[in-house]
Amino acid sequence: MADPSTPALLLDNVVKSYGSVRAIDGVSLAAKPGELVALLGPNGAGKTTLFQLLSGLFVADSGRIEVMGHDMTRDAVPALARLGIVFQQPTLDLELTVSANLMFHAGLHGIPRAVAQARIDKELARLGLAERAHDKTAQLSGGQRRRVELARALLHEPRLLLMDEPTVGLDPQSRSDLLALILTMRTERSVAVLWATHLCDEVGDADRVIVMHRGKVLTDVVALPEGFAGQREVDREVAKQSRIVGCDAAHRQGDAPVGRCQHRERLPHLEARRRHARIGRGDHFVVDKARG
Numbered sequence: 549m550a551d552p553s554t555p556a557l558l559l560d561n562v563v564k565s566y567g568s569v570r571a572i573d574g575v576s577l578a579a580k581p582g583e584l585v586a587l588l589g590p591n592g593a594g595k596t597t598l599f600q601l602l603s604g605l606f607v608a609d610s611g612r613i614e615v616m617g618h619d620m621t622r623d624a625v626p627a628l629a630r631l632g633i634v635f636q637q638p639t640l641d642l643e644l645t646v647s648a649n650l651m652f653h654a655g656l657h658g659i660p661r662a663v664a665q666a667r668i669d670k671e672l673a674r675l676g677l678a679e680r681a682h683d684k685t686a687q688l689s690g691g692q693r694r695r696v697e698l699a700r701a702l703l704h705e706p707r708l709l710l711m712d713e714p715t716v717g718l719d720p721q722s723r724s725d726l727l728a729l730i731l732t733m734r735t736e737r738s739v740a741v742l743w744a745t746h747l748c749d750e751v752g753d754a755d756r757v758i759v760m761h762r763g764k765v766l767t768d769v770v771a772l773p774e775g776f777a778g779q780r781e782v783d784r785e786v787a788k789q790s791r792i793v794g795c796d797a798a799h800r801q802g803d804a805p806v807g808r809c810q811h812r813e814r815l816p817h818l819e820a821r822r823r824h825a826r827i828g829r830g831d832h833f834v835v836d837k838a839r840g
């Protein structure tokens with residue numbers, strides 16, 4: 549049984565270069581079980597490279613990556629076994645049925661056929677696709693295919709789900725449906741989710757928002773429940789653990805979805821540089837992790 553304090557994902561000072569380009573430049577971050585962490589950044593920030601390192605496609609030049617306590621380099625098999633991925637580009641075989649796509653994936657993970665069939669039935673029912681199991685994947689809409697990819701990523705019961713811009717090409721309804729599914733799933737199964745996006749409106753329900761810029765973590769933002777004025781203990785805890793930076797600097801970088809603190813007068817115990825932001829329905833605080 550895994551230690552409940554073990555992070556689902558841990559990155560410690562990870563570096564990856566392509567020639568002279570430092571695509572990942574000393575990134576450290578962590579995701580707890582059941583936490584939805586949004587990874588926000590403009591094109592070229594390094595999100596895809598980070599996902600390639602996390603999914604074992606590339607090896608980091610230096611630093612440490614752990615999935616549920618398993619080192620991605622020394623202990624790759626158990627690390628990868630605890631990982632589910634929804635790639636940015638669709639990867640289903642459109643000529644196969646939905647069920648055959650899922651069974652193929654289950655086979656790659658060594659899941660016995662009968663167990664796999666039971667899980668496929670369960671996941672498709674949960675995702676509202678039970679009646680499409682025997683349809684050719686090509687007959688599904690973009691949003692339905694994305695849900696099949698989610699079902700596939702969950703078949704081997706991962707503890708960490710990587711979603712690389714999973715809503716690209718989806719209409720607004722399909723996007724919000726997919727996000728709603730993720731929110732329910734991460735609570736029900738205590739699966740940590742790393743959700744990469746460049747869309748600020750997708751990070752409103754995240755527990756934390758990490759903003760990447762030019763290969764570095766620019767900000768690591770902690771979300772607090774709505775009506776945070778009554779949440780001073782959490783608030784103090786965040787302040788104690790972190791150095792708070794102004795959002796103006798982040799704005800100048802052009803990435804951080806933060807605004808000026810509207811409630812500062814209600815939080816006299818916080819230092820003057822404190823900034824608060826409202827992203828979606830959550831109250832967020834800008835935390836300089838690099839110097840924290």
Ligand code: ATP
Binds near residue numbers: 596
């Ligand atoms: P996008 O949202 O456009 O996919 P991203 O945040 O995923 O961007 P990356 O694709 O990881 O960013 O790119 C980070 C940096 O690394 C960029 O400067 C990019 O040009 C560079 N890079 C990425 N892949 C390679 C490669 N195979 N060879 C050389 N440079 C690369």
